[in-house]
Amino acid sequence: MTTPTPLRAEGGFPVVGIVGGGQLARMCQPPAVALSVTLSVLAESETASAALVVPHSPVGEHTDLEALREWARHCDVVTFDHEHVPQEVLTALAADGVNLHPGPEALVFAQDKLAMRRRLTELGIPCPRWARARDAADVEAFAAEVGWPVVAKTPRGGYDGKGVRVCRSVAELDDWLAAVGEPGSLEDGVLLEEAVDFTRELAALVARSPSGQAAAWPIVHTVQSGGINTEVLAPAPGLDEQVAVAAAEGALRIAGALGVTGVLAVELFEVRDGETGAPAYLVNELAMRPHNSGHWTIEGSVTSQFEQHLRAVLDLPLGDPSARDRWTVMANVLGGDDEDLYPTYRHLMARDPGLKIHLYGKGVRPGRKLGHVTVFGAGEDEASLEDLRERARHAADYLQGVVRE
Structure with a gap:
């Protein structure tokens, strides 16, 4: 990693470090920029999504403790674009006095699904029935x-459907069970969950x-x-x-x-209570x-999740999370066959002046998340929502x- 030039924030404004140069950063x-807060991103490469727009984006690995230590010296607070920084690295940084938000004692429950299930069960939070399997x-x-x-999950490292299997026999897990006890994502075993008969998927942000201090956006x-x-409807x-x-x-x-x-x-499942049939x-x-699930908040709420995250990790008073309009619809843009996206703007902007487009500066690859679009409106009826979805x-x-028209 190239040693970054020391940062100096004018006017007493802080420097927020973000580990990971993805689209969230x-x-x-x-x-x-609006808050006059300086960002410093520890990016995976010079062409990482955040590195293209954040001037101070040294390249370094999130597993390299010494690189993280050198970079973090210039930051007032450090937060994360992903959950993949190893616990031993997080613990060492915390011991150094680096101001981490969230800290390692919290992040472990986002990094390890078995730890998450145990803790939520202890708290009495409603979860699918689950178990750990070692054989x-x-x-x-x-x-x-x-x-x-049954639904089988690797306790660590899974995302966007990776590390998840819906199994109808033990044989479908033979390779995972063979890896139990070995260093890696299956070291502690396989997480098993019941296949939930859910009505739809929701998210609470x-x-x-x-x-x-805490604040909550509408459930989506x-x-x-x-x-x-692929799509978020706010509120649900x-x-x-x-x-x-x-x-x-x-x-x-x-x-x-x-x-x-x-x-x-x-992330939530909407279900029916097994005894009463009531929604749960x-x-x-x-x-x-x-x-x-919170990208809709950029245009759809008084305070976006990104501004709120900065306020929260800096321990500033939180902003109003209320929705600005009756409905907001966000749709993800995935990579297709066309590598040049800019020529699409003329059609889209002329066809729908109320559309908001967000692209992340990523190279096109089929199925890759490249950006999202957002529309919003005030109509109360279902037809108004369906028009926004279309x-x-x-x-x-x-x-x-x-489509081409």
Whole structure:
């Protein structure tokens, strides 16, 4: 890693360091500029998404303790674009006095799904039935309890559907079980969960500061395709009010109990209570950073998740998370066959002047998240929401080359 030039923030404004140069770090730059906060990004490469827009973006590995130590010397606070910094590295930085938000004692629950399930169960947070499996007998015993299929997850390293299998027999896990006990993502075993019969997927997004102030955005409906979030509807249409309140309160309780600082995304399943049939929710996974389910907040809420994350990690008073309009729809843009995206702007901007386009400066690769589009409106009825969804889908499809008109 090249040693960065020491930063000096004018006017007493702080320097916020972000480990990882992905699109989440990139989208923190506009609110940082508005707040006169200097960002410094430890990027994976000179062409990383955030490195293209953040002037101070030295290249370094998130596993290299000495590189992190040298870079962190110039930062007032350090936060994260992803959850992959090893615990031993985080612990060493904390011992050095680096101001980490969230800290290692919180991040472990986003890094290790087994640890997350144990802790949420202790807190009484509603979760799918689960177990740890170290051999075939453990899998058979769990399947006998909950029925096939079962959902198997690697406790560490999975994202966007990677590290997840829906299994109908033990044989489908032979390779994972063979790796149990070996160094790596399966060292402690395989996480097994019941296959939840859910109505839809939701997300609760909250932020918490070191002093304990917290704020929650409206619960959203996240639409998945092939394990990737492709669309977000804010707020979740038709969501039972009691479920919305309970999910937001649950997310805030998780943030407080786990000591999360910054943004916390809680991925949820909407379900029906097995005894009463009433609407309910189960917690699927956690992410302790700005999250894809919150990209709608850039235009759709008074305070975006990116501004709020900066406020939270700096222990500034949090902003208003209220929605600006009745509906906001965000659609992700995935890579297609066309490498040049800029020529699509003329059509999209002329067709829909209210459309907001966000691209992340990434090279095009089929299936890769390249950006997102957002539309919003005030209509109360379902037709108004469907019109917004059609506008967002058309824009995303046009950018991807799926449609040409």
